[in-house]
Amino acid sequence: MLTLTHxxxxxxxxxxxxxxxxxxxxxxxxxLMSLELxxxxxxxxLAAFAYYLESITGTVxxxxxxxxxxxxxxxxxxxxxxxxxxxxxxxxxxxxxxxY
Amino acid sequence: xxxxALLIIPIVTSVVIVFITRKWKNLSxxxxxAAVIACFFIVLPYLIEALGNPHxxxxxxxxxxxxxxxxxxxxxxxxxxxxxVMLCIVTFxxxxxxxxxxxxxxxxxxxxxxxxxxxxxIFAMLGIVLANNLIMIFIFWExxxxxxxxxxxxxxxxxxxxxxxxxxFLVNRIGDFGLILGIFVIYxxxxxxxxxxxxxxxxxxxxxxxxxGLAALLLFCGAVGKSAQFPLHVWLPDAMEGPTxxxxxxxxxxxxxxxxxxxxxxxxxxxxAPPEAGIVVAxxxxxxxxxxxxxxxxxxxxxxxxxxSTLSSLGYMVMSVGLxxxxxxxxxxxxxAFFKALLFLGAGSVIHACHTNSIWEMxxxxxxxxxxxVTFILGSLAMMGVFPFAGFWSKDEILSTAFDSGHWLxxxxxxxxxxxxxxxxxxxxxxxxxxKKRYHGNPHESPPSMTIPLVVLSVFAVFAGLAGxxxxxxxxxxxxxxxxxxxxxxxxxxxxxxxxxxxxxxxxIGWKLYxxxxxxxxxxxAQYPCLYxxxxxxxYFDHFYDGVLVAVIYNGIGKILNFIEVNIFINFLINGFAYxxxxxxxxxxxxxxxxxxxxxxxxxxxxxxxVLIFLQYFV
Numbered sequence: 001m002l003t004l005t006h007x008x009x010x011x012x013x014x015x016x017x018x019x020x021x022x023x024x025x026x027x028x029x030x031x032l033m034s035l036e037l038x039x040x041x042x043x044x045x046l047a048a049f050a051y052y053l054e055s056i057t058g059t060v061x062x063x064x065x066x067x068x069x070x071x072x073x074x075x076x077x078x079x080x081x082x083x084x085x086x087x088x089x090x091x092x093x094x095x096x097x098x099x100y
Numbered sequence: 101x102x103x104x105a106l107l108i109i110p111i112v113t114s115v116v117i118v119f120i121t122r123k124w125k126n127l128s129x130x131x132x133x134a135a136v137i138a139c140f141f142i143v144l145p146y147l148i149e150a151l152g153n154p155h156x157x158x159x160x161x162x163x164x165x166x167x168x169x170x171x172x173x174x175x176x177x178x179x180x181x182x183x184x185v186m187l188c189i190v191t192f193x194x195x196x197x198x199x200x201x202x203x204x205x206x207x208x209x210x211x212x213x214x215x216x217x218x219x220x221x222i223f224a225m226l227g228i229v230l231a232n233n234l235i236m237i238f239i240f241w242e243x244x245x246x247x248x249x250x251x252x253x254x255x256x257x258x259x260x261x262x263x264x265x266x267x268x269f270l271v272n273r274i275g276d277f278g279l280i281l282g283i284f285v286i287y288x289x290x291x292x293x294x295x296x297x298x299x300x301x302x303x304x305x306x307x308x309x310x311x312x313g314l315a316a317l318l319l320f321c322g323a324v325g326k327s328a329q330f331p332l333h334v335w336l337p338d339a340m341e342g343p344t345x346x347x348x349x350x351x352x353x354x355x356x357x358x359x360x361x362x363x364x365x366x367x368x369x370x371x372x373a374p375p376e377a378g379i380v381v382a383x384x385x386x387x388x389x390x391x392x393x394x395x396x397x398x399x400x401x402x403x404x405x406x407x408x409s410t411l412s413s414l415g416y417m418v419m420s421v422g423l424x425x426x427x428x429x430x431x432x433x434x435x436x437a438f439f440k441a442l443l444f445l446g447a448g449s450v451i452h453a454c455h456t457n458s459i460w461e462m463x464x465x466x467x468x469x470x471x472x473x474v475t476f477i478l479g480s481l482a483m484m485g486v487f488p489f490a491g492f493w494s495k496d497e498i499l500s501t502a503f504d505s506g507h508w509l510x511x512x513x514x515x516x517x518x519x520x521x522x523x524x525x526x527x528x529x530x531x532x533x534x535x536k537k538r539y540h541g542n543p544h545e546s547p548p549s550m551t552i553p554l555v556v557l558s559v560f561a562v563f564a565g566l567a568g569x570x571x572x573x574x575x576x577x578x579x580x581x582x583x584x585x586x587x588x589x590x591x592x593x594x595x596x597x598x599x600x601x602x603x604x605x606x607x608x609i610g611w612k613l614y615x616x617x618x619x620x621x622x623x624x625x626a627q628y629p630c631l632y633x634x635x636x637x638x639x640y641f642d643h644f645y646d647g648v649l650v651a652v653i654y655n656g657i658g659k660i661l662n663f664i665e666v667n668i669f670i671n672f673l674i675n676g677f678a679y680x681x682x683x684x685x686x687x688x689x690x691x692x693x694x695x696x697x698x699x700x701x702x703x704x705x706x707x708x709x710x711v712l713i714f715l716q717y718f719v
Contacts, residue, residue: 019704023697031696092696099694 007048014041026091028083032076039069102142103161103177103230106187109135109142110223117216125211132215133198136222140191143184150184158183160232160296173293178232185430186229186361189437193353194222196553200445201345203549204452214254214343221247221350228358233293234283237362241279241322244355245272251350252342264338271335275325282318285311299368312373319366320381327359327414330388334641336411337395340403344448347403352410352444353437360417360433367426379507382422386502386513389415391639393520397527398635401457402447405528409483410440412517419514420498423505428497431568435490438564439482442557446476449550450532453543459531463538471551473533475558480525482561484603485518490565492600497568499599500592518599522606523613527621530614 014037021034043062050058084090113135117128150156162176179187198218205214224247227240245268253265287293289311290301301307323329328336339351350356363370363381370378392411399405413436420429449472454462466473482489485496495518502511545551613621625632637643 022700023704095696096694099692 004048004052008045011041011045011048014038014044026093028080028090028092028095031092032073032080036069036073039065103159103179106139106142106226106230107223109138110219110226114216114219114223117212117219122212122216128212129198129202129215132219133195133202135219136191136194136198139222139226140188140195143187143191146179146184147188150181156181156184158296162232162294173235174233175236176232176294177230178295179230182361182364182430183229185434186357187226189357189434190222190225190229190354193437193441193557194218194225194349196556197345197349197353197441197445200348200448200550200553201343203547204345204448205343206547208343210254214251217247217250217254218346218349221251221355225354225358229361232295234286234295234298235293237365238276238280238283241276241326241358244350244358245269245276245326248272248339248350248355251346252339254342254346258341261341264335264341268335268339271332272325275322275332278318278321278324280322282315282320282322285315285318289315295365302368302372305372307372309372309374312369313377316366316369316373316377317380319362319369320377320384323359323362323418324384325359326362327356327418328388328411329359329384329415329418330391331641333388333392333411334638334645337404337407337638340401340407344403344444344451347407348441348444348448351407352440356410356414357417357433357437360414360421360429363418363421364426364430367421367424370422370424378422378424380422382419382502382505382507382510385415385418385420385422386510387415388412389419389517390513390520391415393517393524394635395638396524397520398632400460402450402459402462402528402532403444403457405459405524406440406443406447409443409521409525410436412521413440413483416495416498416514416517419510420501423501423507423510425498425501428494428501432494432498434567435482435494435561435564438557439479439490439561442475442479442554442561443483445550445554445557446472446479449546449554450476450543452546452550454539455541456539459528461538461540462532463535464533465539465543466533468543469533469545471545472554475551475554476533477529478558479561480529482565484522484525484607485599486603486607487596487600488565490561490563492596493565493568496592496596496599500595503592503595515599515602519602519606522603523610526607526610527614530611531618535614535616535618 018034018037018039018041021037022031025031025034043065046058046065047062050056050062080090083095087095089095113131117131121128121131146159158178158180160176160178162174164172165175166173198215201214201218205211208214221244224240224243228237228244231237231240249265249269252268253262255261256265283293286298289307290298292298292301302312325332336351336356340347342351370381389412392408392415396405396408396412399408413432417429417432417436420426420432449469450462450465451457453465453469453472456462478489482491485491485494499511499514499518502514505511613624634640
């Protein structure tokens with residue numbers, strides 16, 4: 001029997017993996033993918049709450065989020081390609097121009 | 101709205117001269133003259149109205165200038181007979197002096213600047229006269245101070261002129277400080293700046309007597325500064341560094357009389373306040389009158405002598421107002437404006453011819469300068485108060501007021517002043533126009549633009565006194581609204597007789613001392629060198645102020661304040677804070693690494709901390 005708790009645990013695991021990925025991976029593409037994981041962890045918990053509370057709001061939010069995420073990934077990848085063309089690198093620790 | 105034109109015309113003229121017509125000297129001077137004459141014609145209808153009805157109802161109009169919670173200031177104008185008298189003096193004497201200045205200033209550097217400043221002065225002076233509230237008076241009070249500063253320092257390359265301008269401004273500031281405190285006290289007591297409302301409150305007895313006394317004396321401080329009363333009289337003789345028309349217009353006829361005008365405006369305060377307030381004012385005036393007359397004796401600069409006689413005349417007016425005689429004070433102010441302007445302009449004409457200020461380098465000018473000579477002598481007779489010239493009637497009213505008040509000391513001081521005035525005015529006339537020839541070069545009569553104003557002024561210097569002729573009804577005394585206990589003025593033959601006697605005695609002594617080679621005067625000087633030195637050094641007031649006040653304030657308190665400023669404010673507060681901010685900034689700079697993931701780490705740890713706090717306290 002699946003309960004709300006199971007979904008929330010899954011969401012939590014995905015979120016943690018995402019945060020860890022953002023903080024420790026050097027490759028900017030992986031960082032971007034980890035961001036998507038965080039995003040979708042939030043989506044899962046929203047959908048689960050919507051299901052168990054029998055409210056349509058959460059589901060609507062999820063659909064909305066997916067749309068926005070798609071647009072955001074498009075912009076993010078475009079910036080990434082532009083950065084790569086200019087700097088010939090995709091490693092975040094080398095992109096440290098914005099310092100004192 | 102024509103009242104506002106009185107302010108708008110001069111200021112617009114001044115601005116236009118400064119910004120547009122500065123290059124065209126003649127155009128600038130004509131503009132300035134036209135502006136002041138236009139003002140005179142605007143004033144005329146009011147004069148006619150006031151002459152027809154001496155107790156004319158005041159014209160008042162106002163607009164809201166400032167409105168914040170609890171403070172509502174209206175700017176406006178108020179015209180009653182007192183205002184009309186001042187308006188006429190300022191615009192009429194002003195017109196004549198503007199015309200005179202066209203001739204006198206011929207060929208001077210900054211000709212247009214001079215006329216721009218004159219127009220600015222007319223603007224500021226009319227503002228004082230027209231104001232219906234204390235705030236407006238204070239603003240224009242400062243503006244005439246500025247005009248005076250600019251015109252005293254007209255020859256700004258000359259250090260003495262620049263110093264004199266600075267001195268006039270600073271000394272006036274001391275008095276103005278009292279003035280603004282007085283305005284605060286009045287606002288505190290009555291909740292209004294408007295003269296009508298203040299008067300209503302005061303006359304209704306809503307204000308405590310000691311508050312009124314305090315307010316009256318504080319406002320009097322302003323008058324002490326502007327009208328150059330003891331102990332702030334030191335700036336006026338130095339102000340003679342300015343061009344002579346300025347001395348005539350600002351430092352004799354109009355601006356210095358503003359203090360007396362202010363006292364006349366607030367005479368209801370003195371009426372309702374404890375009598376001591378008025379007595380203080382009267383004694384300051386009497387002391388100034390006598391002291392200034394004594395100082396005038398030992399001077400040799402023609403303008404300075406006349407300046408000291410102005411001081412003593414101002415002392416007369418202040419004394420009269422202090423004794424409750426607003427009418428006599430204003431009457432003297434009016435006649436004084438005519439004959440003192442005449443004396444200054446005559447002196448200017450002489451200086452113009454001889455290129456020196458020292459009366460010891462003139463002598464026997466009368467055959468060369470007949471028009472100047474005759475008008476100057478008429479002015480002198482009016483100044484000394486010889487029957488039936490203007491000064492006789494007005495001085496007599498003041499002396500009668502002092503006589504009736506029972507303050508014998510003041511009456512004595514006034515009479516003694518009249519005596520001394522007789523001596524030194526005779527001295528000027530004899531040394532400058534008669535006696536032995538001592539001038540250099542070839543002096544000649546001044547151009548008509550200078551002599552015509554002299555002639556016009558001399559007519560007024562002779563006849564203006566008849567406005568206060570005792571047999572005339574209504575005469576000048578009933579013209580001025582007075583709260584004093586003095587009813588209609590009665591001609592006092594005893595007072596008039598004594599003052600005429602002492603004046604003739606003064607003239608006689610002056611004649612004996614200064615006729616021909618002025619031998620007796622030199623002998624007297626050699627006989628009493630100490631006395632002469634004290635008088636020549638003006639009772640050492642300037643030495644006292646320089647030696648004591650400047651030394652203590654500038655070198656003592658000033659150095660301490662400088663030490664506090666440098667060490668506490670600059671080194672500790674300003675530089676100290678800046679230093680600490682810099683150190684902290686340098687330390688915090690290490691956190692800005694530019695590494696994206698460091699920032700992410702900070703963010704996540706922040707969120708974790710917030711969540712932990714939330715769980716701890718709110719769940």
